[in-house]
Structures are given as C-alpha cells and as structure tokens.
Amino acid sequence: MNAANPRAQFEQDGFFIAPAVIPADLIARVRSRIDAVYAGEYETGIPPCGNPKGAKEPPTALVKIDNAHRSDRTIYELVTHPALGKLAAAITGAKFVQAFAVQMLIKPPGGSDTGSVGWHQDQEYWDPCLEGELFTAWVAISDVTAESGPMRFVPGSQNWGLLKAGDFFSANLDALKQRIQQKSGGQAWREVAAVLPPGGVSFHHRLTVHGSGPNLAALPRVSFAIHLRTEKSRLREGVRWQDAGYLNDFNDPVGSPVCYRE
Ligand SMILES: O=C(O)CCC(=O)C(=O)O
Numbered sequence: 001m002n003a004a005n006p007r008a009q010f011e012q013d014g015f016f017i018a019p020a021v022i023p024a025d026l027i028a029r030v031r032s033r034i035d036a037v038y039a040g041e042y043e044t045g046i047p048p049c050g051n052p053k054g055a056k057e058p059p060t061a062l063v064k065i066d067n068a069h070r071s072d073r074t075i076y077e078l079v080t081h082p083a084l085g086k087l088a089a090a091i092t093g094a095k096f097v098q099a100f101a102v103q104m105l106i107k108p109p110g111g112s113d114t115g116s117v118g119w120h121q122d123q124e125y126w127d128p129c130l131e132g133e134l135f136t137a138w139v140a141i142s143d144v145t146a147e148s149g150p151m152r153f154v155p156g157s158q159n160w161g162l163l164k165a166g167d168f169f170s171a172n173l174d175a176l177k178q179r180i181q182q183k184s185g186g187q188a189w190r191e192v193a194a195v196l197p198p199g200g201v202s203f204h205h206r207l208t209v210h211g212s213g214p215n216l217a218a219l220p221r222v223s224f225a226i227h228l229r230t231e232k233s234r235l236r237e238g239v240r241w242q243d244a245g246y247l248n249d250f251n252d253p254v255g256s257p258v259c260y261r262e
Contacts, residue, residue, distance in 0.1 A: 006018070006087070006090055006091045007090060007091055007092070007093060010091045010092070010203060010205070012155075012156075013153070013155040013156065013158075013192075014153065014154075014155065014156060014157060014158030014159070014204060014205040014207065014208035015153040015155070015192070015194070015202060015203060015204040015205065015208050015210075016091055016202065016203045017192075017194050017195075017196065017200075017202045018087060018200065018201045018202065018203070019197070019200060020197050020198070020199035020200045021083045021084065021087055021199060021200070021201050022078065022081055022083065022084065022139060022199040022201070023199065024198065024199060026074075026077065026078060026081065026199075027141055027198045027199045029074050030074055030075060030077075030078050030141055031141055031142075031222065033072050033074045033075055034068075034075075034104060034106070034141065034222055036072070037051070037054075037065065037068045037071055037072055037075070037104065038051070038054065038055055038059075038063065038065070038104075038106065039054045039055065039056075040053055040054015040055070041054065042071040042072070043071065043072045043073055044070065044071055044072065044073065046070045046071050046254075047071060048065045048066055048067045048068040048070065048071045048104070049065070049066035049067050049246045050064065050065050050066050050246075051065045058108065059106055059108045059220075060108055060110070060112065060114065061108070061112070061114035061115065062105065062106070062107050062108075062114065062115050062116070062117065063104070063105065063106040063107075063108075064103050064104070064105055065103070065104040066101065066102065066103055066104075066246040067101065067102055067246060067248065067255065068102060068104040069099070069102045069254075069257070070248075070254055070255055075102075075104070075224070076254075076257070078139065078224065079099050079102055079224070079226055079257060079259070080099075080257045080258075080259055082260075084137055084139070084201065084226070084259060085097050085258075085259030085260030086260060087137075087201065087203075088135075088137055088203065088228055088259060088260060089260040089262070091135075091203050092133060092135065092230050094133070094230035094231060094232070094260070095230075095231050095261070095262040096230060096231040096258070096260065096261055096262065097228055097229070097230055097258070097259045097260035097261075098228065098229050098230075098250060098256055098257070098258050098259060099226050099227065099228055099256060099257055099259055100130075100227055100228070100229055100247055100248050100250060100255075100256045101227040101246055101247050101248060102224060102225070102226050102227065103224065103225040103227075104224055105221075105222070105223045105224065105225060106220050106221075106222050107148070107149050107212070107214075107215045107220060107221040107222075108215060108220050109148075109215050109216075109217055109218055109219055109220060110214075110215070111214045111215065111216045112214055113171040113213070113214050114171065115149055115214045115215045115221075116149070116171040116173060116211070116212060116213050116214055117151075117168055117210075117211050117212045118166060118167040118168055118169060118170035118171065118172065118173060118176050118211050119154075119166050119167075119173055119176040119177055119180055119209055119210070119211035120166025120167060120168045120176075120209070120210070120211065121157075121162065121163060121166055121206065121207050121208065121209055121210075122134070122136060122204075122206050122207075122208075122227070123162050123206040123207055124162070124163075124164055124166055125168070126206065126227075126247070127162060128236070128239070129235060129236055129239045129243075129244045129245075129247055130229070130233060130234070130235060130236065130247065131233065131234060131236055132229070132230075132232050132233030132234055133206075133229065133230040133231075133232040133233045134206040134227065134228070134229050134233050135203060135204060135205050135206055135227075135228050135229075136203065136204050136206075136225050136226065136227050136228065137201050137202075137203050137225075137226045137228060138151060138194070138201065138202045138203075138204070138223060138224070138225050138226070139199075139200075139201050139223060139224045139226065140196035140197065140198055140199065140200045140201070140222075140223050141198060141222040141223055141224065142198060142219060142220060142221055142222040142223070143196075143197060143198055143219075144194070144195060144196040144197075144200070144221055144223065145195060145217055146193055146195055147215075147216045147217040148215050148216070148217035148219070148221040149212045149213050149214050149215040149216070149217075149221055150193045150194050150195050150196070150212060150221075151193070151194045151202065151204075151210055151211070151212045152191045152192065152193050152194070152210060152211060152212060152213075153191070153192050153194065153202075153204060153208055153209070153210045154189060154190065154191060154192075154208065154209040154210070155190055155192055156187075156190075157184070157187070157207065157208055157209035158205040158206075158207040158208045159207075160184040160187055160207065160209070161184075161207070162207060163180055163183040163184060163209075164183075165179045165180045165182075165183040166180060166209065166211075173211055173213065176211070177189065180209055228259065229250075235250065
C-alpha cells in the first residue's frame, strides 16, 4: 500500500483505502440521523428513494436507501465534508469533484447472506446514462472489521473493461466470481478487504470489481457509498435526467453537491 501517493495507488489497484478522514463528532451525529432516516424521519421534507414511509422493525437484510443527503442536513454535511472532496481530488488529479448519488447502507448482524452484496462494477449501473471519470467514496460510519462483511476489491480489475457480468443484488458471490472471471478472459483474481475505522474512507474506480459477504459481527455495518464524478465525465448524449433513476441532475445543488473545486 502506497499511502504516501494515493493517486499512484488508486491508478495501480483501482481503489485506495484511506485512514479516518471524517471527524469523530460528525460520524456520531450522522449515526443517529441514519436511524432517523431509516425510521422515516425526513428533516428537509424530501423523502429518499426507496424508503417512502420509513421502517418500524430493525432490518434483517441489506438496507440500501438512495439519496438520504437530500432528506437530512447532517448527512448532507457528511457528503460535502471538505476533507472528503480534497482527498477525492488528490486521488484522481481532478479540478472538480461532484457527488451525483448517495447510498445509505445498513448491513444487519446475524450472518445471513441477505446482507451480502454481489460482485459487480458500478459502471454496469451507470453506463446507460453516464460516461467518463466516475468513482465512489465509501465512508465507514461503524467500525468495519473483517467480521462485519467489509467491502472487498479485486486489485487491477479496473483494467478489465466493462464486463456486465456482475449483480449487486445477488448473494451468490461464487457464481458471480466465476462469470466475471470467465468474461475477463481468465484474469488472476485476488481480493483485498477494506477494513476501516469509523470515519475511514475507501475510494474505488467505476470499473473495479467489488462485493461483500455477510455480517458476522455483533453490530450492524453502517456506511455511505458516495458516488462522485470529475470534470472529465458527462451525461450521455440524448439522456434526460427524468429517465436517470436515482442519479441526481448535475445542475441540482442539493442532489448533486460540488465537493471540491480547484
Ligand atoms: O457496501 C457494500 O458492501 C458494497 C457497496 C458498493 O457496491 C459500492 O459502494 O459501490
């Protein structure tokens, strides 16, 4: 791991694991707002995608709530924290970094594979709408240990091209691995777990293969995946924002806040 040169590390591996960059007091405030949003309390009056009425019971499967930063000011503060934007710019060499979608993720304890995320490349989901330099900052809110089902990255897979062989929503990681390896032409497969303290952040390229297994720890694994773009990205010709699902219009400062500008 080349911690002294995050950009070189990101280019080589397709991901970079940073130490804690978000202050502990903000993480603590965000943690309580996650429970509020999960329960359906929307501070700004704007509901997130995928949780219209809120939930009464603790989750038993992976919870993925999109764009909670539009619903809650503390979560917006996390997404726009200057340390995050600065590091994102350093990793990519960008002049401009903007968030265009945010996933709030709760992986419940209990070891069930309903908490797993299947191997995939993020670009599989964005490709119909977006092109260019896109990547993700994944922020740990809880302590993400080897037992809690951390994200795992396949180093170098950002160079395999867009394979369209993954599936975020499948728990059959072995079958997906086989399919992806086959489509990649039999590339060597190695996995690195992104173990992170609360406030720690990992960054991954749009084509890096990643997934995660069940949470075998005692507490929920809680995080945000903040999807980012640089000035070298764009909405595809002919695509309209109203057809872009959970992706926020780049011209909407609430949905797509600017995280860094040179
Ligand atoms: O949280 C996970 O385990 C997977 C998240 C993910 O797929 C992403 O951040 O792109």
